[in-house]
Amino acid sequence: MMKNLLTVSALALGLAQALPAAAQQKVVPAQSEIGFVSKQMGVPVEGKFRKFDAQVAFDPKHPDAAKIAFTIDLASVSLGAAETEAEVAKPDWFNTKAFPQATFQSSTVKALGAGKFEVAGKLTIKGASRDVLVPVALAQAGPATTASGAFTIKRLEFKIGDGDWKDTSMVADDVQVKFKLSLTGVAPL
Amino acid sequence: MTPPAGRYTLVAICLHWLLAVAIVATFCVGLYMSDLPFSPQRLKLFNWHKWAGVTILALSAVRLLWRLTHRPPPDLPMPAWQQRAAHGTHHLLYLLFFAVPLVGWAYSASAGFPIVLFGVLPLPSFVSVDKEMAEVYKAWHAYLAYGLAALVLMHVAAAVKHQVVDRDGLLSRMWPAPRGARP
Numbered sequence: 001m002m003k004n005l006l007t008v009s010a011l012a013l014g015l016a017q018a019l020p021a022a023a024q025q026k027v028v029p030a031q032s033e034i035g036f037v038s039k040q041m042g043v044p045v046e047g048k049f050r051k052f053d054a055q056v057a058f059d060p061k062h063p064d065a066a067k068i069a070f071t072i073d074l075a076s077v078s079l080g081a082a083e084t085e086a087e088v089a090k091p092d093w094f095n096t097k098a099f100p101q102a103t104f105q106s107s108t109v110k111a112l113g114a115g116k117f118e119v120a121g122k123l124t125i126k127g128a129s130r131d132v133l134v135p136v137a138l139a140q141a142g143p144a145t146t147a148s149g150a151f152t153i154k155r156l157e158f159k160i161g162d163g164d165w166k167d168t169s170m171v172a173d174d175v176q177v178k179f180k181l182s183l184t185g186v187a188p189l
Numbered sequence: 190m191t192p193p194a195g196r197y198t199l200v201a202i203c204l205h206w207l208l209a210v211a212i213v214a215t216f217c218v219g220l221y222m223s224d225l226p227f228s229p230q231r232l233k234l235f236n237w238h239k240w241a242g243v244t245i246l247a248l249s250a251v252r253l254l255w256r257l258t259h260r261p262p263p264d265l266p267m268p269a270w271q272q273r274a275a276h277g278t279h280h281l282l283y284l285l286f287f288a289v290p291l292v293g294w295a296y297s298a299s300a301g302f303p304i305v306l307f308g309v310l311p312l313p314s315f316v317s318v319d320k321e322m323a324e325v326y327k328a329w330h331a332y333l334a335y336g337l338a339a340l341v342l343m344h345v346a347a348a349v350k351h352q353v354v355d356r357d358g359l360l361s362r363m364w365p366a367p368r369g370a371r372p
Contacts, residue, residue, distance in 0.1 A: 041232065080301045080320070170233065
């Protein structure tokens with residue numbers, strides 16, 4: 001019985017290794033960044049999220065079968081100033097008590113050639129969902145694949161900066177989201 | 190254009206009063222805004238204060254060039270120590286016209302907020318982002334601004350003393366109206 005179990009386990013292990021493309025790819029958090037740039041009266045102000053998690057199943061040869069999901073811990077925002085970080089946790093901004101996480105769920109992935117892809121999906125922040133198109137460029141070096149890109153969202157569509165802060169002449173509606181993700185286990189391009 | 194003898198040039202007079210109003214207003218906004226809680230009002234005032242500071246810096250450069258190329262009227266008769274005190278005050282005032290905005294600019298840039306003049310023109314940051322240095326610049330921006338305020342008070346007190354006690358017409362040299370209409 002024990003022997004059989006071991007054999008089955010070994011088989012399963014071998015199978016998993018033989019099919020790397022079907023396995024989930026892993027994001028290396030220490031080498032990955034998700035950040036944003038908002039403009040306050042014309043002044044670019046950068047922020048970063050220190051905590052996020054991703055489930056990536058992606059084979060460059062079969063982008064149509066890809067599934068990419070992100071969960072970003074909004075309380076982990078870093079804005080370079082403690083008082084600003086305390087402020088954005090409040091209901092007018094991220095309202096992290098009620099909505100601790102932002103999520104992204106891909107729907108389709110299109111290959112554009114030369115390591116470039118277009119990921120369509122749903123971005124959910126503060127209970128509001130919007131369809132977004134995310135351009136992604138892949139670069140591979142050894143076992144590591146770096147996926148980077150940027151896209152723009154409208155903060156008011158997610159009620160980020162509500163109340164007194166709705167005025168877009170103070171804080172621009174457009175917020176640029178930037179990311180650089182280090183992935184392991186991605187098949188060669 | 191040659192000014193009447195004993196008067197500053199019209200350009201010098203205009204720059205003097207324009208900068209007087211700008212510096213006093215910007216100082217008062219600076220005092221008021223620093224204790225405000227995080228709000229659109231605070232963000233707005235901080236940016237206005239920075240734009241005003243950079244404008245004062247630029248106008249002070251124009252003023253210094255004008256001062257270096259145009260002789261002011263000769264000193265009125267007064268004790269030598271008063272002349273020295275007046276000239277010393279003027280030198281320090283000019284120094285602070287540059288130092289206060291420049292250190293404020295360094296404070297903003299080192300705190301991670303580059304100045305975008307009037308919300309459209311990004312200005313270069315001549316220091317790198319460094320939170321510890323930002324605190325140092327912040328403190329010096331305040332010390333120098335208080336120093337400037339003290340010098341301005343001395344300057345005004347001396348002018349009032351000349352006008353009210355000495356009655357020597359010193360103020361008319363910097364007064365915008367023609368000579369006949371002395372204050």
